[in-house]
Amino acid sequence: MKVHEYQAKAILASFGVPVPKGQVANTADEARSIAAAMGGKVVVKAQVHAGGRGKAGGVKLVNTADEAYEVAKRLIGSRLVTHQTGPEGVPVPAVLIEETISVVKELYISILIDGAAKSAVIMASEAGGMDIEEVAANTPEKLLKVWVDPIEGYQPYMGRNLAYGMGMAQELVRPMADLVAGLYKAFIAKDCSLLEINPLVITSDNRILAADCKLTIDDNSGFRQKEGFGLRDKSQEDPLEVEASETGVNNYIKLSGTIGCVVNGAGLAMATLDTISLFGGSAANFLDIGTVNNVERVVSSVRILTRDPDVKCIFFNIFGGMARVDIIAQGLVQAYREFNVQAPLVARLTGNGYDEGRKILMESGLPFIEASDMADGAQKAVAAAAAR
Amino acid sequence: MSILLNTQTKLLVQGITGAEGSNHAKLCKAFGTNVVAGVTPGRAGQEVDGIPVFNYVADAVAKTGANASIIFVPAAFATDAIYEAVDAGLDLVVCITDGLPTIDMVSVRRYMRGSKTVLIGPNCPGVIAPPEKAKAGIMPSSSFTPGRVGLVSRSGTLLYEAGAQLSAQGLGQSTAVGIGGDPVPGTSFIDILRRFNADPDTDSIVIIGEIGGTGEQEGAEYLKAECKKPFFAFIAGASAPPGRRMGHAGAIISGADVTADAKLKAVERAGGTAIRNPAEIGKVVAAALKT
Numbered sequence: 001m002k003v004h005e006y007q008a009k010a011i012l013a014s015f016g017v018p019v020p021k022g023q024v025a026n027t028a029d030e031a032r033s034i035a036a037a038m039g040g041k042v043v044v045k046a047q048v049h050a051g052g053r054g055k056a057g058g059v060k061l062v063n064t065a066d067e068a069y070e071v072a073k074r075l076i077g078s079r080l081v082t083h084q085t086g087p088e089g090v091p092v093p094a095v096l097i098e099e100t101i102s103v104v105k106e107l108y109i110s111i112l113i114d115g116a117a118k119s120a121v122i123m124a125s126e127a128g129g130m131d132i133e134e135v136a137a138n139t140p141e142k143l144l145k146v147w148v149d150p151i152e153g154y155q156p157y158m159g160r161n162l163a164y165g166m167g168m169a170q171e172l173v174r175p176m177a178d179l180v181a182g183l184y185k186a187f188i189a190k191d192c193s194l195l196e197i198n199p200l201v202i203t204s205d206n207r208i209l210a211a212d213c214k215l216t217i218d219d220n221s222g223f224r225q226k227e228g229f230g231l232r233d234k235s236q237e238d239p240l241e242v243e244a245s246e247t248g249v250n251n252y253i254k255l256s257g258t259i260g261c262v263v264n265g266a267g268l269a270m271a272t273l274d275t276i277s278l279f280g281g282s283a284a285n286f287l288d289i290g291t292v293n294n295v296e297r298v299v300s301s302v303r304i305l306t307r308d309p310d311v312k313c314i315f316f317n318i319f320g321g322m323a324r325v326d327i328i329a330q331g332l333v334q335a336y337r338e339f340n341v342q343a344p345l346v347a348r349l350t351g352n353g354y355d356e357g358r359k360i361l362m363e364s365g366l367p368f369i370e371a372s373d374m375a376d377g378a379q380k381a382v383a384a385a386a387a388r
Numbered sequence: 389m390s391i392l393l394n395t396q397t398k399l400l401v402q403g404i405t406g407a408e409g410s411n412h413a414k415l416c417k418a419f420g421t422n423v424v425a426g427v428t429p430g431r432a433g434q435e436v437d438g439i440p441v442f443n444y445v446a447d448a449v450a451k452t453g454a455n456a457s458i459i460f461v462p463a464a465f466a467t468d469a470i471y472e473a474v475d476a477g478l479d480l481v482v483c484i485t486d487g488l489p490t491i492d493m494v495s496v497r498r499y500m501r502g503s504k505t506v507l508i509g510p511n512c513p514g515v516i517a518p519p520e521k522a523k524a525g526i527m528p529s530s531s532f533t534p535g536r537v538g539l540v541s542r543s544g545t546l547l548y549e550a551g552a553q554l555s556a557q558g559l560g561q562s563t564a565v566g567i568g569g570d571p572v573p574g575t576s577f578i579d580i581l582r583r584f585n586a587d588p589d590t591d592s593i594v595i596i597g598e599i600g601g602t603g604e605q606e607g608a609e610y611l612k613a614e615c616k617k618p619f620f621a622f623i624a625g626a627s628a629p630p631g632r633r634m635g636h637a638g639a640i641i642s643g644a645d646v647t648a649d650a651k652l653k654a655v656e657r658a659g660g661t662a663i664r665n666p667a668e669i670g671k672v673v674a675a676a677l678k679t
Binding site for chain 2: 113120150191193220265276277278283286290322350351373375
């Protein structure tokens with residue numbers, strides 16, 4: 001779950017990590033008064049979850065509170081299109097008004113979970129302000145890594161050594177170590193999956209500041225991160241995906257094809273997309289209905305597919321394990337009736353509950369195209385979608 | 389002898405009084421597993437399908453000799469259940485539960501370094517050993533048959549799909565293991581592959597991977613160096629868009645070398661056979677093994 005830059009910076013500040021002075025403005029008027037209180041010479045930054053704001057005109061240096069008002073007026077309520085959004089862009093709900101800083105050097109620091117090492121890793125580099133994946137690819141020696149053993153925890157020497165490794169001046173070594181300590185504390189306390197500062201800047205008056213911050217909270221930590229999850233901004237997510245999650249369908253990703261898919265299990269769902277693609281078709285979505293036996297969840301899954309105008313055919317690929325085929329069948333029948341679904345249904349059903357499930361479908365009178373296996377189902381779905 | 393489960397396994401079920409716990413305790417027992425106990429704090433003295441329930445794992449172990457556990461406890465309490473099972477000295481712990489915070493598993497993994505306990509999962513379908521008539525999992529038993537193929541997967545339903553396809557080709561399984569879809573699993577591919585390599589009852593290995601992480605590549609390198617048995621791999625997610633979490637927390641493409649194609653190439657470089665069509669897993673393996 002992503003949070004906005006201003007929310008991430010507030011979290012960092014609460015853990016003692018220095019951030020530029022700033023305040024979020026939800027309207028152009030607010031932007032003006034905040035800018036005025038800060039002397040007028042400020043930077044106005046669109047608050048969106050997508051990167052690439054700068055190039056898209058989402059970050060502007062201004063000299064007066066009135067200019068701040070104009071920029072905020074243009075940005076707030078508009079849609080920003082960056083190289084990370086689709087062509088439809090994302091809405092800008094607010095702007096962050098920040099002090100301007102005189103930057104001497106841009107560095108990079110982040111914390112994430114390294115799956116290969118099975119540990120949190122702190123990554124830092126002198127090559128800040130640029131695409132870190134390029135740095136990793138072209139100049140890997142410039143990317144320093146410190147893995148933090150969960151039993152040992154963060155130790156100050158780790159931050160000190162990163163500072164030395166990045167060639168920082170001696171008087172900045174201790175402040176840097178303190179900063180890294182604060183970052184790690186925040187990472188653990190907020191159940192982050194990613195905490196990235198790019199750039200981490202050294203200013204002309206020798207301050208170290210987190211000039212930008214990307215913070216992602218582990219989706220699995222919802223039960224113990226109520227405050228963090230309260231920061232969710234649904235306006236930044238695909239509207240169909242938001243609608244899906246509001247009806248209990250949490251693993252739905254809108255794609256751009258014509259075959260609506262409902263599958264139990266993420267791996268099988270990915271493989272279903274792969275198989276459809278191999279037969280020359282395209283999936284309208286990824287949807288893992290999961291392993292909970294819940295008729296409502298099935299109904300909601302069909303519902304979200306009916307809300308997608310691109311869907312020409314619906315393909316249910318269900319291998320009953322924990323999720324039972326008969327529960328799926330009940331939901332399917334209920335949904336098709338409730339929403340009067342017109343899209344043809346291809347059903348490949350097998351596994352736990354198959355006999356009862358098939359009976360439910362047959363007795364319902366609901367027309368459906370039965371598939372004997374995944375390949376057969378994908379082929380039939382591709383044909384059915386192409387026929388419409 | 390199966391790599392993780394066998395006829396000597398005495399399984400206890402943590403969370404046995406919940407809907408899924410009780411349902412699958414019965415199904416494992418019906419398959420032939422020796423299910424000796426259940427654990428739900430506060431329900432000691434009750435019974436599920438004739439299986440006695442205890443308040444805590446150590447008690448169940450002391451009274452029944454249980455040596456393995458399967459966990460159906462909700463995500464908010466599952467990390468605790470894992471620690472309890474490990475501390476009780478069980479040989480095998482299978483955590484079915486989905487939704488454990490990743491940082492918890494970082495700590496669990498570190499804590500378990502050097503432990504004799506093997507943790508499979510979380511967010512996994514479990515383990516089935518058809519020749520031993522033993523199952524600690526939620527997989528449909530009918531998809532698996534006794535044989536000599538070692539099957540290991542990150543995905544649950546793809547494990548069933550692969551098992552069913554292999555069984556349809558007359559290629560039964562020695563053991564089928566779902567290691568789960570999380571970025572930090574209790575046991576990685578390489579650990580399972582080591583076991584299959586050393587198992588006299590496994591002749592060939594089928595790996596079902598997916599995008600994200602480097603577990604498959606690590607496994608392939610091990611097989612290249614150490615394994616003489618034929619091995620095959622299908623990697624799900626060839627058509628997945630980059631940057632999105634495709635259901636599994638671990639299934640994110642965040643760099644060139646974690647795509648399906650990169651992993652398949654790693655398998656081929658290691659001397660294995662790459663399977664690119666998930667509907668042909670059984671066919672490809674059968675064709676290769678019969679030549």
